[in-house]
Amino acid sequence: GQNIDQPTEMTATEGAIVQINCTYQTSGFNGLFWYQQHAGEAPTFLSYNVLDGLEEKGRFSSFLSRSKGYSYLLLKEFQMKDSASYLCAVMDSNYQLIWGAGTKLIIKP
Amino acid sequence: DADVTQTPRNRITKTGKRIMLECSQTKGHDRMYWYRQDPGLGLRLIYYSFDVKDINKGEISDGYSVSRQAQAKFSLSLESAIPNQTALYFCATSGTSDTGELFFGEGSRLTVL
Numbered sequence: 271g272q273n274i275d276q277p278t279e280m281t282a283t284e285g286a287i288v289q290i291n292c293t294y295q296t297s298g299f300n301g302l303f304w305y306q307q308h309a310g311e312a313p314t315f316l317s318y319n320v321l322d323g324l325e326e327k328g329r330f331s332s333f334l335s336r337s338k339g340y341s342y343l344l345l346k347e348f349q350m351k352d353s354a355s356y357l358c359a360v361m362d363s364n365y366q367l368i369w370g371a372g373t374k375l376i377i378k379p
Numbered sequence: 380d381a382d383v384t385q386t387p388r389n390r391i392t393k394t395g396k397r398i399m400l401e402c403s404q405t406k407g408h409d410r411m412y413w414y415r416q417d418p419g420l421g422l423r424l425i426y427y428s429f430d431v432k433d434i435n436k437g438e439i440s441d442g443y444s445v446s447r448q449a450q451a452k453f454s455l456s457l458e459s460a461i462p463n464q465t466a467l468y469f470c471a472t473s474g475t476s477d478t479g480e481l482f483f484g485e486g487s488r489l490t491v492l
Contacts, residue, residue, distance in 0.1 A: 274421065278419075301478070301479070303478075303480065305481075310486075311485070311486070312383075312469060312483035312484060312485050312486055313422075313469075313481075314483070315478075315480040315482075318478040318480065357421070357422070359421075359422075361479070365479075366424070367422075367424070367481075368421070369421030369422040369423070370421050371419055371420055371421045372421070
């Protein structure tokens with residue numbers, strides 16, 4: 271079957287660098303997405319990787335290794351407004367999105 | 380105003396009732412989707428449509444039906460609601476960008492008693 275794994279919850283202090291990992295097993299691969307979802311709100315697009323390597327976008331970066339079935343989202347200078355769930359999703363060979371359950375990122379008091 | 384609008388935002392209903400969730404978009408996208416989100420689970424695709432005459436079942440279409448009334452409108456119906464259809468429902472659209480990113484509506488929270 272198809273599977274996306276990511277940690278359920280993580281905590282971070284303000285100003286920290288946070289890395290959220292995602293591993294996947296899918297029928298084919300046509301790209302990996304990261305979305306941010308604040309509590310009670312809609313997911314919003316953060317990044318897309320289809321080739322191996324790092325994509326940087328402001329404080330957010332996303333890395334992909336297709337051979338390892340692995341990605342991470344890197345968030346620099348963690349701020350309170352970044353407290354949200356981060357969803358990893360993979361597009362399979364049929365161009366269907368397979369979603370992980372999300373990682374809830376909480377600020378450490 | 381939101382580019383993807385869902386109504387109602389919240390609904391409480393009883394088992395056996397028919398419910399319709401509506402979605403409209405001003406993004407001019409051809410592709411529209413309905414997802415449900417449950418705690419601890421990833422988003423699951425119910426139905427999707429790539430244009431007005433195209434309707435496709437997703438991963439969990441049983442108990443649901445859809446109607447694509449126009450390019451901008453895509454409705455989801457629960458013909459006879461049951462408690463395990465209690466969930467947060469999202470409509471989404473996508474265009475023809477290289478990434479195929481999704482644009483989500485604000486969500487419709489449905490509770491079936």
